[in-house]
Amino acid sequence: MKTGNPQLDGQGNLKHFLTIEGLSRALLVELLDRAEGFLGVTQQAVKKVPLCRGKVVANLFFETSTRTRTTFELAAKRLSADVLNLNISTSATAKGETLLDTLRNLEAMQVDMFVVRHASSGAAHFIAAHAAPHVSVINAGDGRYSHPTQGMLDMFTIRRHKGDFANLRVAIVGDILHSRVARSQILALNTLGTAEVRVIGPRTLIPAFAEEALGVRVFHDLREGIRDVDVIIMLRLQRERMTNALLPSEHEYFHLYGLTEERLAAADPEAIVMHPGPINRGVEIESQVADGPRSVILEQVTNGIAIRMAVMSMCIGTQNIAMQADIKTDGEPNG
Amino acid sequence: MAEVERISIRGGRLIDPANRIDREVDLHLADGRVLAIGEAPTGFEPERVLDARGLIVCPGFVDLSARLREPGLEQKATIASESRAAAASGITTLCCPPDTSPVIDTPAVAQLIQQTAQRLGFARVVPAGAMTRDLDGKQITEMAALKLAGCPVLSQADRPIRSAQVQRRAMEYAATFGLTLFLHPQDPDLTSGGCAHEGRMSARLGLPGIPEAAETVAVARDLALAGQTGARIHFRGLSTARATVMLAAARGRGVQASGDVAIHQLFLTEDDLDGFDANCHLVPPLRTRADRDALRHALAAGEIGAICSDHQPHDADAKLLPFPETAPGISGLETLLPLALRLVTEGVLDLPGVVARLTVGPAEILGLDLGHLSPGATADVCLFDPNDCWIPTPETLLSHGENSPFLHAQMHGRVMATVLDGHIVFERMNDR
Numbered sequence: 160m161k162t163g164n165p166q167l168d169g170q171g172n173l174k175h176f177l178t179i180e181g182l183s184r185a186l187l188v189e190l191l192d193r194a195e196g197f198l199g200v201t202q203q204a205v206k207k208v209p210l211c212r213g214k215v216v217a218n219l220f221f222e223t224s225t226r227t228r229t230t231f232e233l234a235a236k237r238l239s240a241d242v243l244n245l246n247i248s249t250s251a252t253a254k255g256e257t258l259l260d261t262l263r264n265l266e267a268m269q270v271d272m273f274v275v276r277h278a279s280s281g282a283a284h285f286i287a288a289h290a291a292p293h294v295s296v297i298n299a300g301d302g303r304y305s306h307p308t309q310g311m312l313d314m315f316t317i318r319r320h321k322g323d324f325a326n327l328r329v330a331i332v333g334d335i336l337h338s339r340v341a342r343s344q345i346l347a348l349n350t351l352g353t354a355e356v357r358v359i360g361p362r363t364l365i366p367a368f369a370e371e372a373l374g375v376r377v378f379h380d381l382r383e384g385i386r387d388v389d390v391i392i393m394l395r396l397q398r399e400r401m402t403n404a405l406l407p408s409e410h411e412y413f414h415l416y417g418l419t420e421e422r423l424a425a426a427d428p429e430a431i432v433m434h435p436g437p438i439n440r441g442v443e444i445e446s447q448v449a450d451g452p453r454s455v456i457l458e459q460v461t462n463g464i465a466i467r468m469a470v471m472s473m474c475i476g477t478q479n480i481a482m483q484a485d486i487k488t489d490g491e492p493n494g
Numbered sequence: 495m496a497e498v499e500r501i502s503i504r505g506g507r508l509i510d511p512a513n514r515i516d517r518e519v520d521l522h523l524a525d526g527r528v529l530a531i532g533e534a535p536t537g538f539e540p541e542r543v544l545d546a547r548g549l550i551v552c553p554g555f556v557d558l559s560a561r562l563r564e565p566g567l568e569q570k571a572t573i574a575s576e577s578r579a580a581a582a583s584g585i586t587t588l589c590c591p592p593d594t595s596p597v598i599d600t601p602a603v604a605q606l607i608q609q610t611a612q613r614l615g616f617a618r619v620v621p622a623g624a625m626t627r628d629l630d631g632k633q634i635t636e637m638a639a640l641k642l643a644g645c646p647v648l649s650q651a652d653r654p655i656r657s658a659q660v661q662r663r664a665m666e667y668a669a670t671f672g673l674t675l676f677l678h679p680q681d682p683d684l685t686s687g688g689c690a691h692e693g694r695m696s697a698r699l700g701l702p703g704i705p706e707a708a709e710t711v712a713v714a715r716d717l718a719l720a721g722q723t724g725a726r727i728h729f730r731g732l733s734t735a736r737a738t739v740m741l742a743a744a745r746g747r748g749v750q751a752s753g754d755v756a757i758h759q760l761f762l763t764e765d766d767l768d769g770f771d772a773n774c775h776l777v778p779p780l781r782t783r784a785d786r787d788a789l790r791h792a793l794a795a796g797e798i799g800a801i802c803s804d805h806q807p808h809d810a811d812a813k814l815l816p817f818p819e820t821a822p823g824i825s826g827l828e829t830l831l832p833l834a835l836r837l838v839t840e841g842v843l844d845l846p847g848v849v850a851r852l853t854v855g856p857a858e859i860l861g862l863d864l865g866h867l868s869p870g871a872t873a874d875v876c877l878f879d880p881n882d883c884w885i886p887t888p889e890t891l892l893s894h895g896e897n898s899p900f901l902h903a904q905m906h907g908r909v910m911a912t913v914l915d916g917h918i919v920f921e922r923m924n925d926r
Contacts, residue, residue: 165769180698259814279816280700281770289814302818303700319813342700366697373697 165287168475173473175296177283178305179346187311187350192381194462195471196316200237201464210476211238216269218244219261220299221277222339226436226460231274234467238476243270253273258282259289266291271475273297280304280339295474310343312466313481314351316459316466317390321433325346328427330357330385332416333394333443334364340435341394342373349374359384360416363405381416385426392433393418393443409442418444423453431455499916500524500540501536506546506877510553511850513867521551522708523873526916530869541566544923546877549910552849553865554586556856558676558754559730560805560827562588562619563825563894565606566595571807571894573607576827577616577891578800581920584876584909585803587857587864588617591676592624593651599624599635601643608644616919620860622649622676625664634664638671642669646861649676649730652777658705658715665725674726674861677716680778684708689818691779695764699724701818704779706734713737717744720751728859729753731804733778735788742797752859753797755789756804757833758824758840758899763787766899772813772820773899790842793851799858801848803830807895826894828886830869832905834879839906845880877923 164181168174173186175444200208216235219226228244235242244247247261265273271293275283280302287296299307314324321327335341335358348356358365359378369377378384385391400406432444432453440446449456503521508531510516515531520537522529529535560580563571580588592598598607604621611619623645627633636650648668650733654677655661668675685708690696692703711727717740721725732753733736740752763783766774774780792798806823813820834852837843843851851900858864864872884905886894912920 257814258816279818280702281818282816284770285772285816299815303702305700339700342698345814351926367692367703368697370693372694 165284166254172274173470175287176470176474177287177296177298179310179343179350180305181299181305182350184350184352187314187347188205190311190466190469190473191315191318193473194311194465197465197468198462200468201461203247205417207239208237209239210472211235211240212477214240214475215269216240216242216272216274216471217265217270218242218274218299219247219265219276220245221247221275221282222300224276224299227242227276229298230460230463231467234464234471236447240471262290266294268416271295272471274299276278276300278302284430297470297474301393303339303342305343306339306466308463308470309340310347310457311470312463313344313392313435314347315466316433317431318457319462320390320455324353325350327353328355328357328388329353329390329392330359331389331392332359332381332384332418333395333396335360335369335394336364336366337397337463338394344392345373345375357384357388361406364400369492381422382425384478385422388426390433391418391426391430392424395435396439397442413442417442418448420447420451423448429463433459435461472478497686500539500546501542501913501916503544503551503875503877506549506551508551508851508867509846510552510867511846511852513832513868515517515867516846519674521867521875523913528844528867528871528873529868532868536668542918543878544867544911549877549879550845550875551877553867554858554876554914555569555584555742555830555852556911557585557588557805557827557830558800558802558856558859558867559591559756560585560588560803561593561807562590563807564594564610565603570809570812572592573610573619574614575894576609576805576807577614577619579827581912581914582617582643582892582909584831584878584882584912585827586874586876586914587620587862589620589622589647589860591649592622593629593653596734597624597628598645599627599629600641600735603912604640604643604645615652615917617914621645622647624648625650625668625675626655626840629653631657632660632682633730634660634667637668637673641671641673644734644872647674647676647728650678652678652680652732654678654680654682654712658719660724661716662719665719665723665727669723669725674728674859676728676730677712678705678731679712679716679729680708681708681711683756684711685777688893689775689779689822690767693782695767699767699770701767706736709734709778710736710740711766713740717741717749721747721749722862725751726750731756731759731778731802732789732798733759733781735784735785738788738792738797740786741793745797749925752799754800754856754859755791755793755798755801757826757830758804759789760786760793760801760837762899769818771899772815772817773824773897775817775820775822776824777822789876790837794842794847797890800859801830801834801849801851802856803827805893805898807893810899812898813897823897824899825891825897827893828891829898829900829905830909831878831909833900835907846873872911875913876909877911878907878909880907882906884908
C-alpha cells in the first residue's frame with residue numbers, strides 16, 4: 160500500500176499526475192520550464208504541436224466543470240491528441256455501471272490517457288491503481304484532496320511574476336478545509352521552497368492540525384494574515400457552507416474575509432491577487448480587486464493550458480524532446 | 495469426527511485464566527463437557543487422543559462481534575463460510591450484530607441464524623437482537639421475546655439511536671429483563687459524512703473527518719443514561735484514549751459499563767490510510783498513535799475486558815471504489831489470534847492475559863457460562879501453536895471476505911485444533 164510513488168514509472172519519469180505529494184522540486188521545475196515553452200505555442204497563429212499525435216485522451220468528468228474540462232481539451236488538441244469528452248454525472252453511474260466498468264470500456268477503445276475529475280478524495284489514486292498499464296491518469300480534481308494541474312498553473316503564474324520562491328510570503332484565504340486547490344498549492348509552494356505559506360479563514364474552514372499536517376501558518380484575521388505578503392490567493396466560497404453551520408452568512412464572510420482595495424493595502428505593494436475561479440464577486444473578492452491591476456486571475460486561465468500541455472506531454476508525449484526549439488518550429492519531433 | 499465423544503488432550507500447556515491455570519497438564523473431555531484436568535478418571539478410555547506437546551491448550555475464543563452476513567447479504571458471506579472460518583481460528587462462540595436483512599428484530603430471525611449455525615456445527619452463534627425495530631432508532635423491539643429466542647444482548651449494530659429519550663427507554667426496558675446493551679459509541683451527527691479520523695492524515699488527504707468527540711460525546715451520553723437507568727451497557731469497539739478514561743471513571747463510580755476493542759485498533763493508526771488503502775477504512779476510524787497506546791494501556795489494566803475481531807467480510811466490489819465510498823470494515827476472524835499474540839511480543843500483555851481477553855473476558859460480558867475449563871464446563875477448547883509462522887493470502891482465507899490490510903503479512907501463531915461442545919470441528923494436527 161505504500162510501495163514507492165505511484166505516479167512515477169521505473170525510470171522516475173512521470174507516468175500519472177495525481178498529486179504534488181511525493182514529487183521532487185526538480186520535477187516541478189522541469190514541468191514549469193516545459194510549460195514556459197508551451198506558452199509560446201499558445202500565442203502562435205497555428206497553435207499546435209504534434210507531441211501527442213495519435214494519442215487518445217478521455218476527459219472523464221464525474222463532477223461537472225466547464226473551465227477545467229475546456230482547458231484540458233484545448234491542451235490535448237494543441238498537442239494534436241484526439242479528445243473524448245465524457246460527462247458522467249452521478250446519475251449515469253447510478254444506472255449500475257461501476258467506475259471500473261466505465262474505465263474498462265474506455266480502455267477497450269484504446270484510450271491512452273484519462274483526465275479524471277471526481278467528488279471523492281483518493282479517486283484519482285484509485286483509478287490509476289486499476290487502469291491498464293499503458294494508460295496514464297491525470298487528476299483534474301478529486302474531492303478535497305488534490306487538483307495538481309491547478310496547483311502548478313498557480314506556481315507558474317507566481318513564478319512569472321515573482322521569480323524565485325525562496326523569498327516569498329504567500330497567503331491562501333478562505334475555505335481551506337474543503338479545498339483540493341489549496342492542498343495542491345500548499346504542497347507545491349512548500350516543495351518549491353517558499354519562505355512562508357499562510358492560510359487565513361475562520362476555524363470552521365481550516366482543517367484540524369493544519370500547521371503540522373500541511374506545513375502552513377494559520378491566521379484567523381485577514382488583515383494580520385495578509386500583512387506584507389507577496390501573493391494572495393482567494394478561494395471560491397461554496398454556497399452550501401452556509402447551510403451546514405460552517406458560516407452564518409455571505410455578508411459576514413465578506414465582512415471578515417472578503418478582499419477589498421482597502422485591505423489589499425496591508426500586503427506588499429507589489430503583491431499579486433489570484434483566484435482559481437469561478438469568482439463570487441462581493442463574496443470573497445470585490446470587483447475592483449478582481450478586475451484591478453494586481454489581479455492575475457485571467458492570466459491563470461491562459462497559463463492553465465500551457466501547464467496542462469506540459470503535464471500531458473510529460474506523461475504520454477512521443478518522446479522527451481529537448482523543449483523549446485523543437486516546439487516553436489511546429490515540426491515533426493526528431494526520431 | 496462428530497461421533498467422537500471422549501477426547502484426551504495430552505502434553506499441552508493449559509492456560510485457563512478463569513481458574514488461574516497455566517501449566518503443562520492433560521485435559522479430558524467427555525459428553526460435551528470438561529471431564530477432568532490432569533489424571534484421567536479411572537476407566538476413562540478416550541476415543542481420540544490429541545498430542546498437544548508444544549501447543550497451548552485454552553478455552554475456545556469468544557468473539558463479541560463478527561458479521562456473518564446471513565440472512566440477506568449472502569453475496570458477502572454466509573453463516574457456513576464464516577462459522578467455518580471461525581472454527582479454523584479457534585473461535586467457538588461468536589456474537590453477530592443484528593444488521594442482517596431482515597434485521598434481527600424478531601425471534602424468527604434470531605432462531606433462523608442459530609438453527610443454521612447449529613446444523614452446520616462449526617461455531618456457536620449468539621445473535622445480538624436489535625434494540626429498535628429495523629434498527630430505526632425509534633420503536634423498541636419485543637426485547638423479552640428476543641431474549642427467550644436466544645439473544646443474551648441487544649444492539650443497534652453501527653446505527654446508534656439518535657434520540658436520548660429513546661436510548662433511555664431502551665436501556666430501562668432492557669434492564670427489566672437483565673439484557674446487556676452493546677452500544678456503538680459514535681454520535682451519528684458528528685460521524686456523518688466522515689470516513690477518517692479528523693486529524694493530521696485527514697487534513698493531508700482531504701478525507702472528511704470524524705472527530706474524537708464523535709465517540710466521547712456518545713460515551714458521555716450513554717454513561718449518564720446507564721447511571722440514571724441502572725442498565726448494563728457495553729461499548730463495542732472503543733477507539734479513543736479519552737473514552738477509555740471516561741469508561742474507567744464511570745466504572746469506578748459503579749456504573750455497569752464495559753468495553754472492548756477491535757484487534758486492528760491495537761495495531762493500525764491513521765497513518766495507515768496513506769495511499770488511500772480502502773482496507774483501512776473503518777468505523778470507528780483508525781485514530782492516532784496516542785489513542786492506540788491508550789487502548790493498549792486500558793486493555794492491560796483490565797478496563798477493556800475483551801478483544802474482538804469486529805469481523806466484517808465484504809465482497810470485492812465493496813472495496814473497489816474511491817476510499818470514501820468503500821464499505822468500512824476488515825475481515826478479521828482469521829488474523830485474530832496471531833495479532834493478539836503480537837501483544838505478547840510487544841509487551842502489552844502476557845500470554846494468559848491475552849487468552850483471558852479472548853475467552854473469559856468476553857464470555858462474562860455476554861453473560862454466558864463459557865470461556866473457562868472448569869470441570870463440568872462446556873467443552874469448547876482451542877489448541878494453538880504460538881510459534882507457527884504463516885502468511886494469510888486470499889487463497890488461504892476461509893472467510894469469503896478478503897478485505898484485510900494484514901494479507902501477505904507474516905503471522906506468528908496458528909490454531910491447530912478447535913473443539914466445540916466436545917466435538918472436534920477443526921483440525922490441522924496432521925500438518926505438524
